[in-house]
Amino acid sequence: MDTGTGPRTGGVAPTAAPGGTERGRGVLEGAFALLEALRRSGDEAGVTELALACGVPKGSVHRLLDQLVGVGAVERRGNRYRVGPQLYRLGQAWEPHPGLRSAARLPLQHLRAVTGASVVLAVLREDMALTVSSVPGDLEPLLPVRDGIAFRLDTAAGKALKGPLRGGAVLDREDVMDGVCCAALPVRAPDGRTVAALAGMVPAGRGLDALARAVAGAGAAVTRALARGGQRRPVPPSALVVL
Structure with missing residues (x-):
């Protein structure tokens, strides 16, 4: 320039x-x-x-x-x-925590497949929850989910980010938006630190207990993937494709 x-x-x-x-x-x-x-x-x-x-x-x-x-x-x-x-x-090169987005990719897709939920992975940035990975679900187009969207900390995902939580998932029964319910839980690094929050959002009327269990399972899968990622050897430059 x-x-x-x-x-x-x-x-x-x-x-x-x-x-x-x-x-x-x-x-x-x-x-x-x-x-x-x-x-x-x-x-x-x-x-x-x-x-x-x-x-x-x-x-x-x-x-x-x-x-x-x-x-x-x-x-x-x-x-x-x-x-x-x-x-x-x-922007795609930014990682809020080493390996977080790649570790979350398959668990988020699986969570969407088994629940139909719109799924977001959010991190804490400047007193906001920032979406770093997302999978659209049954709430489209009522509530579009996209990477890069920031939202308040009084949402279920925001409360999960602020942790530590006691007594399970944060549940939102149309508290923030009419017609939308949510279950959110912290995502932890292998050392126990909260590095993100995982939230599944579904239309009102669906049971949240099963969704909360699925979200917890997906969060645990992300933690396991983070642990495996820390043990992997880096990809050699010769294997990379330059766009």
Whole structure:
């Protein structure tokens, strides 16, 4: 990214030290502000919308978007922009706990298959529960589940994250959303630390006791997979496919 042509107004770039560290930091902050605005838009956004969302002049937004398109962080469709594939690939590399997402993949799929529940695996980030893995279930499209969605800690999954729990799963009988019931439990690392929460959500009227047992079994499977993963040898670079 060429920091010499970055925005200088609208609160994005400081005016101190032309060409120096402060200017480069301002360009980087401006780029991330645009990416966050694109994420919040839900799909695509135009320059005017992004300028208003970030409080930045349209000319500055144009320049930053051109640079982000150039590195694949943003895609352009006509006069609209959206988050690009390179940003997606970088995001997939993030692990909230070593091996957590790969350890959870099969247990989450199995939990969905045996219960029909919409399943989420969430971690604690900045006083929110952040979904890092999800499998849509019978609640679609009433309650879509997607990776990257953040929700409050007063939900069943949020309460499970805050643990330690006594007396079994956290049950939600339409407490947060009409028509939706949930069972959630902490997911623990082999050393006993809570690293995530696993939640299954079903339409109201279904029994939660059986769902809670299935969620507990899936959480135990994740813990076992984490333990096995710590003993595995790393994949050699020659076996990796570079996209």
